[in-house]
Amino acid sequence: MAILAEHQHEHATSGFADGERYQLARPDYPKDAVEFLVESLGIEEDAHILDLGAGTGIFTGQLIPYCAKITAVEPTPGMRDVLSQRLPSVNVLAGRDVAIPLDSATVDCVVVAQAFHWFDAQVALEEIHRVLVDGGRLGVLWNERDESVSWVADLGEAMRWPTNQPYDVGQDFTPVLASGPFINIERRKFSHYQILDHELLLQRVLSTSYIAVMKDEEQQLLLRDVRRVVDALPETIELPYVTDVYRATAIVR
Numbered sequence: 001m002a003i004l005a006e007h008q009h010e011h012a013t014s015g016f017a018d019g020e021r022y023q024l025a026r027p028d029y030p031k032d033a034v035e036f037l038v039e040s041l042g043i044e045e046d047a048h049i050l051d052l053g054a055g056t057g058i059f060t061g062q063l064i065p066y067c068a069k070i071t072a073v074e075p076t077p078g079m080r081d082v083l084s085q086r087l088p089s090v091n092v093l094a095g096r097d098v099a100i101p102l103d104s105a106t107v108d109c110v111v112v113a114q115a116f117h118w119f120d121a122q123v124a125l126e127e128i129h130r131v132l133v134d135g136g137r138l139g140v141l142w143n144e145r146d147e148s149v150s151w152v153a154d155l156g157e158a159m160r161w162p163t164n165q166p167y168d169v170g171q172d173f174t175p176v177l178a179s180g181p182f183i184n185i186e187r188r189k190f191s192h193y194q195i196l197d198h199e200l201l202l203q204r205v206l207s208t209s210y211i212a213v214m215k216d217e218e219q220q221l222l223l224r225d226v227r228r229v230v231d232a233l234p235e236t237i238e239l240p241y242v243t244d245v246y247r248a249t250a251i252v253r
Contacts, residue, residue, distance in 0.1 A: 018212065019082035023056040025203040027143055027194035029113065033243045034059075036188055037111065038066050040247045041137040047108040050131065053097065053115030057083035059141075060090055063111070071107070073100055097124035100131050107131045111139040117167040125180025132250045138182060139247050143192060144169050146240040151229065155205075158225040164210045173246060182248035192241040198230050201237055 043049060043066050051060045054072035056079050063070060064087070072087075073095040074080045084092045095101040097119040110128050112119075128138060147153040147169070156162065177185050196204060205211060205226050211219060230237075 017076060017078045018207070019056050019076070019078035019080075021203055022079065022207045023058070023082050023086070025200060025207045026056075026058060026114075027192065027239075027241060028058055029062060029141060029143065030190045030192040030243050033141060033188070033190040033192070033245050034062050036190075036245060037139040037141070037247060038063075040186065041109045041111075041139050043067050043109055048106065050100070050102065050107045050110045052100065052110055052112050052128065053118065054083060054092075055079050055114065057087045057090065059111065059113035061087055064089065071102065073102075098127055100127050102131045104130050105133050107136060108133055109137045109139065111141075113141050114143065116140045116173065117142075121176050122180065125177070125182065129181040129250050134250070134252045136250045137247060138177070138250065139245070140173065140177070141243060141245040143241040143243050146191075146242050149240055151233065152240060154229045155226065158222070158229050159205055159208065159211065160222060166209070170242075170244075177246060177248050181251040183251055184247075184249040186247050188245045190243040190245065192243045194239045194241065196237045196239055197235055198233070198237070201230055201233075201239065202226065204239070 037043070043063070045066070045068055047067050048069045048071070049063060049067050051057070051063070051070060051072045054060050054074045057072055060070060060072050060083065071091045071093060072083055073093050074083060075094065075096040080092055080094065083090065093101050110132060132138070145152050145156065147156050172187065174185050174187055202223065205223070211222060214222065
C-alpha cells in the first residue's frame with residue numbers, strides 16, 4: 001500500500017508540474033458548496049485553516065473572504081509558485097499528505113480540494129488528525145465532470161478517462177474517511193459549470209495528470225480524438241460538473 005501511495009504521489013507531482021496551465025484551465029468551486037463547508041466546518045475569521053494539496057490555490061482563494069489565517073501545503077514547486085504569486089497573504093509551505101510541516105494541534109480545519117484521491121489515505125488521515133485541534137474538522141471536495149451529459153461522456157472516452165482515471169468517479173469516500181480518526185461524516189453534492197472556448201477546453205484536457213506526462217506521439221493521438229468532440233461544440237462551451245463534498249469531525253484525543 002505504501003509503495004502504491006508513493007507511486008501515486010510521484011505521478012501526481014510530475015503530472016501537475018505546469019501550475020500556470022492548471023490555474024488557467026481548471027474550474028473554481030460552486031458558491032453553495034463553499035458556503036456549506038464554511039458553515040459546517042465552523043470557519044470563522046480567527047480560525048486557522050490548512051489547505052492540504054492546495055495546488056495553485058483555486059479553493060484557497062475562495063476561502064480568503066471567510067478567514068484571515070490560511071496555510072497552504074503543496075508538494076509541487078510549479079503549483080506553489082503560482083499560488084504564492086496569486087495569493088501573497090497565504091502562508092505557502094512545501095509538504096504533502098503524509099508529512100505536514102506544522103506542529104500538532106495547531107489547525108482548526110483542514111480542507112482538501114481535488115487532491116484526496118492522491119493521498120495515502122490511512123497515513124494521511126492520521127497526519128491530518130495530528131495537526132487538528134481536538135474536535136477540529138475536515139472538508140474534502142472534488143469537481144467531477146458530469147458524464148450524464150452525452151458530449152461530456154464522449155469527451156471522457158476521447159481522453160481515455162475510463163482506463164486512466166485515478167479513482168472511480170462518484171465513489172463514496174465516506175468509508176475511507178470513517179476508517180480514520182473521524183466521525184460525523186456528511187456527504188453533499190452540488191451542481192457546477194465552467195465556461196470555456198475550444199482552446200481553453202483543450203488546455204483543460206492537457207491539465208489532466210496522466211495526459212500531461214504522456215509521450216508526445218500518444219498525447220497527439222489523444223488530442224486528435226478530443227478535437228473531434230470539441231469541434232462539434234459551440235464556440236462558447238458550458239462544461240458541467242458535479243461537486244462532491246464531505247465534512248467530518250476529528251475524534252477527540
